[in-house]
Amino acid sequence: MEDYLEEEFFLLCALYGKSGKMPMKDERGDLDVSEVVKPVQATLSSLKMLDVGKWPIFSLCSEAELQLVRQACVFGSASNELLYTTVNDEIFVLGTNCCGCLGLGDVQSTIEPRRLDSLTGKKIACLSYGSGPHIVLATTEGEVFTWGHNAYSQLGNGTTNAGLVPYHISTNLSNKQVIEVACGSYHSLVLTSDGEVFAWGYNNSGQVGSGSTANQPIPRRVTGCLQNKVVVNIACGQMCSMAVVNTGEVFVWGYNGNGQLGLGSSGNQPTPCRVAALQGIRVQRVACGYAHTLVLTDEGQVYAWGANSYGQLGTGNKSNQSYPTPVVVEKDRIIEIAACHSAHTSAAKTQGGHVYMWGQCRGQSVTLPHLTHFSSTDDVFACFATPAVTWRLLSVEPDDHLTVAESLKREFDNPNTADLKFLVDGKYIYVHKVLLKIRCEHFRSSLEDNEDDIVEMSEFSYPVYRAFLEYLYTDSISLSPEEAVGLLDLATFYRENRLKKLCQQTIKQGICEENAIALLSAAVKYEAQDLEEFCFRFCINHLTVVTQTSGFAEMDHDLLKNFISKASRVGAFKN
Structure with a gap:
């Protein structure tokens, strides 16, 4: 950083x-x-601009105090606990302080923010909480601190004594950098930078993944099927645990009475087990509710399983599901899923910025995804979840x-400060030579002795070249998948590897049956192997529709021959 x-x-x-x-x-x-x-x-x-006023507990803070808030977490059985950080890296807490969950060294409630002195100067990377409640916090340096309820050793300090002040966990984590934390009702998980998962706490249903049902008082690495896997995401339900590995597979363990493990049964699982029903589907994220599970795939599809008494699976009924079931949210791609182990509420955000919610919403059962007026999934939990807690650590800009x-x-494309302009398709794009030379090897050499203030560009279209120059200012791109193919060509030509990866990501997010073959062709042409594999899998998963498109009919002969051969090898044409 x-x-x-x-x-x-x-x-x-x-x-x-x-x-x-x-x-x-x-x-x-x-x-x-x-x-x-x-x-x-x-x-x-x-992450975004956020109206923290949607959580009533913030009304206890003055306007001046609210102006300083940079991160926040609302938790507790009645959403009556609050932790927040300020621009000065100070941490403040307020609320009923049940079981010393505010970390102040006592159990006295407070309606005025009190500074958590023991963590002053620490920058919070992630935070989670249990039902007791207990807190697990990781700093940007990868340290882990815990405090609060500890009757089941969920603080990982080797005791069952309540933790009234933050405790720095070093046992088995001293040489590890923790990058993600997750809490169930009374157990805790952490994920390290090298893809390992450690667990501790309540284990009556096998939720710490040790193979037994004995409580785990200190962090132990979760092994078994995860032994040689690289985990990239973790989540906890009330008494179950989930992990997504870098191959897109999902592993689950713990309580399964409502089918929340997605294994097709209701038996508990004391060690990690792969969700076989997701074979061929690459999952990016997992989120757990009280007893239900949501996953988001790399194609922007959501699957759900588990308890459904409030419609939290979004299937249109209230029947539990022990196998992954697709959740249909119009035709827009999903980019974010949200759930919290203390609630029966689900939410999702689409690529177009629409936010949907379903499940228990202000006491009502919403059995199908309902389009809200919100711009953030956080608002769903502030206004409709019971209790109205935060499902993740909020960041306030x-x-x-x-x-x-x-x-x-x-300053991008600002003629008032620019000292160079590109002429593309008859239009000017205003830039700054020094920035281009610093940010791009190509410009470092091409502009070295160039004293011109206008450069004509004919090799690429205006939208593509403008997006390239804007990327040098913003580190991001905003293009349609078809235009991103042109930018991928440019990135390959200029040897801009990071831009190449961003283009592939954009193409993946915009793929559909109509353009899948065109995008596959582009991936082959520009030797983008990861993108080629993704497009091929998409075509196989939607084979019937894809083969009926004009793109398939006009497919290059050699590409068609290779496609059919490869598809046959994976059994796409078997009855």
């Missing part, structure tokens, strides 16, 4: 000269660069200043 900030700072200085001043479009006048750099680390990881990254983004 520090290297990234240093580069962005240098770029900003280069753009605006040694004075360190940059023109702003508000009423504040010129702003010193140091004002922008100081808070940038707190904001680069922010301040709006009273521009970060370095935001300032650079604003």
Whole structure:
């Protein structure tokens, strides 16, 4: 992160000269660069603008205090506990303090924010909570701290004594960097940077994955079927655990009385077991409700299984399902799923920005995904879940200043500050030579002795070249999958490997039956093997429709021959 900030700072200085001043479009006048750099680390990881006022407990904070909030978590059996961090990396807590879950060293409730001094200066990477409640927190440095309810050793400190202050877990984790945490009702999981899962706490149903039902007082690595796997995502239901590995497979263990493990049975599982019904489907994320499970695939499809008494599976009925069942949300691709082990509520966000909810919503049973007026899945849990807790650690982006990254983004295609313009398809694109030379090896050499202020470009279209230049300012792209193919061509030509990966990601997100063959052809042409495999799997999974498209009928002969051969090898044409 520090290297990234240093580069962005240098770029900003280069753009605006040694004075360190940059023109702003508000009423504040010129702003010193140091004002922008100081808070940038707190904001680069922010997710979005968020109205924390949707959670009633925030009404206990003053307006001045709310302005400082950068991260927040609302938890507790009645959503009456709050932890938040400030722009100064201070952590504050307030609420009823059940079982010392505020970490203040006592069990006294407080309606005024109190600073958690023992963690001052620590930057929170992720946080989860149990039903007791207990807290598991990981810092950006990969350290793990726990406190709160501990009757089942869910704090991992080797005892069953309540943890009134944060406890730094070092046993079996001292040389590990934790990047994700998850809590069930009374058990805890952590995921390390090398893809290992560690578990501890309540184990009456095998939820710590040790092979027995004895409680686990300290962190132990979950092995078995996960021994040689690289885990990329974890989640917990009330008494079950889930892990997604880098191959897209899902492994599950623990309580299965409602079919929440997706194994086609209701028997508990004391060690990790692969969800065989998802064979051939690559899962990216998993989310657990009280007794139901959601997964999101790399094609933007959602599958659900488990308890369904409130319609939380989104199937249109209230029958439990022990096998993965597809959840239909119009025709838009899903990019985010949300569930929380303390609730029977489900939510999802589409690529088009629409947010859906289903399950128990303010006491009502919503059995099919319902389109909301929200822009965030977080709002669903604030307004409709019972209790109204947060399903993840919230990140709040301040709006009273521009970060370095935001300032650079604003200067793209700005004729007032640019010293170079590209002429593409009769249109100008305004840029800054120094930024292009810093960000791109191609421009570093091509612009070295070039004193012209206009460069004509005919090799690529205007949308593609504009997207490329904008990428150099923003590190992101926003294109249709068809245009992303053109950008993939450019990225290959300029040897921009990161841009190439972003193009492939965009193409994956926009693939459909109509364009699948065209995108497969592009992947083959530009030797994008991962994308080629993805497009091929998509075509096989939607073979009947794909073979009826004009793209298939006009398919290159050699590509068609190879496609049929490969499809035959995977059994696509068997009866």
